[in-house]
Amino acid sequence: MRFKNFDYVGASRYFYTFSIVLTLVGAIFLATLGLNYGVDFRSGSNVDITTTKPITVDQLTPVLKEAGIEEEASVTPGDNRVNIRFSQVLTEPQDHALKAGVQKLDKDASFEVNTVDPEMAKELGQNAIYAVLLSCIGIIIYVTIRFEWRFAIAAIVALLHDAFVVISIFSIFRLEVNLTFIIAILTIIGYSINDTIVIFDRIRENMRFAKIKKYSDLVEVVNRSLSQTIARSLYTALSVFIAAFFMFIMGGESIQMFSLAIVIGLLFGAYSSIFIASPLWLLLKGKDVSKHKTAKPKPTKSDI
Numbered sequence: 001m002r003f004k005n006f007d008y009v010g011a012s013r014y015f016y017t018f019s020i021v022l023t024l025v026g027a028i029f030l031a032t033l034g035l036n037y038g039v040d041f042r043s044g045s046n047v048d049i050t051t052t053k054p055i056t057v058d059q060l061t062p063v064l065k066e067a068g069i070e071e072e073a074s075v076t077p078g079d080n081r082v083n084i085r086f087s088q089v090l091t092e093p094q095d096h097a098l099k100a101g102v103q104k105l106d107k108d109a110s111f112e113v114n115t116v117d118p119e120m121a122k123e124l125g126q127n128a129i130y131a132v133l134l135s136c137i138g139i140i141i142y143v144t145i146r147f148e149w150r151f152a153i154a155a156i157v158a159l160l161h162d163a164f165v166v167i168s169i170f171s172i173f174r175l176e177v178n179l180t181f182i183i184a185i186l187t188i189i190g191y192s193i194n195d196t197i198v199i200f201d202r203i204r205e206n207m208r209f210a211k212i213k214k215y216s217d218l219v220e221v222v223n224r225s226l227s228q229t230i231a232r233s234l235y236t237a238l239s240v241f242i243a244a245f246f247m248f249i250m251g252g253e254s255i256q257m258f259s260l261a262i263v264i265g266l267l268f269g270a271y272s273s274i275f276i277a278s279p280l281w282l283l284l285k286g287k288d289v290s291k292h293k294t295a296k297p298k299p300t301k302s303d304i
Helices: 008-032 057-066 092-105 118-146 149-172 179-209 215-250 253-294
Strands: 044-050 074-078 081-086 110-116
Touching (some): 008 149, 092 110
Antiparallel strands (some): 044 081, 044 110
């Protein structure tokens, strides 16, 4: 097999460099621009209108003015459907005026209005952060119990890398972040830790039969373990990637950002398990091997 003799550990330095550069760029964008939060994470109103005939943005503009809504609204028309998002919560008179104006264009139009007040938006944002942190803590505990603390550290670094890369790309390209985005992040973490655990399990099995005397022996174990599991990792990621990609291309607007986040996360999650998590464990384990190698032997009675 072509992956059998590939030096994964040696190639990991290039992926480390790429990830560090991308992380720095993402951190700069997050610090300066932040994220483009949707209505789920900022106060405002989201109006979904189902119509029996197409309604254009030009037709809705005078309706918004007549309703006394002077703020800029994000209008997304579709086939027999229109979505309007406001950065502020609509008052009751504005809500009634908007519905009355749209019904003049289509008397059979139906409405679904979702409103998020500032306190709720703040609480949703905090709960999203807590969800990610709690999942990471659970993973640390699980991996530490099943394997060892070095595996746990390597796994969490890889997972945080995957999540941060997706967040950075959404910040750089100003893509909207909503509740489905958080679900996508948690889904990415689940797929990534699954691949990582499979690889770590193979490393642990190979370590049982390996005679580790120097650092190069550890490198050989990691490379062999990765060559034995890479086909499974790539096939699993590819199968989910194809499904998520077609969901992004053919799915509705409500799941578009979710699908895009999954697509990006799967790509980075596939390589982080191979080129980040495993080499990082090697780095941590290698220090232990080096200590044993350089340790001075204890003096015996004959030496005294």
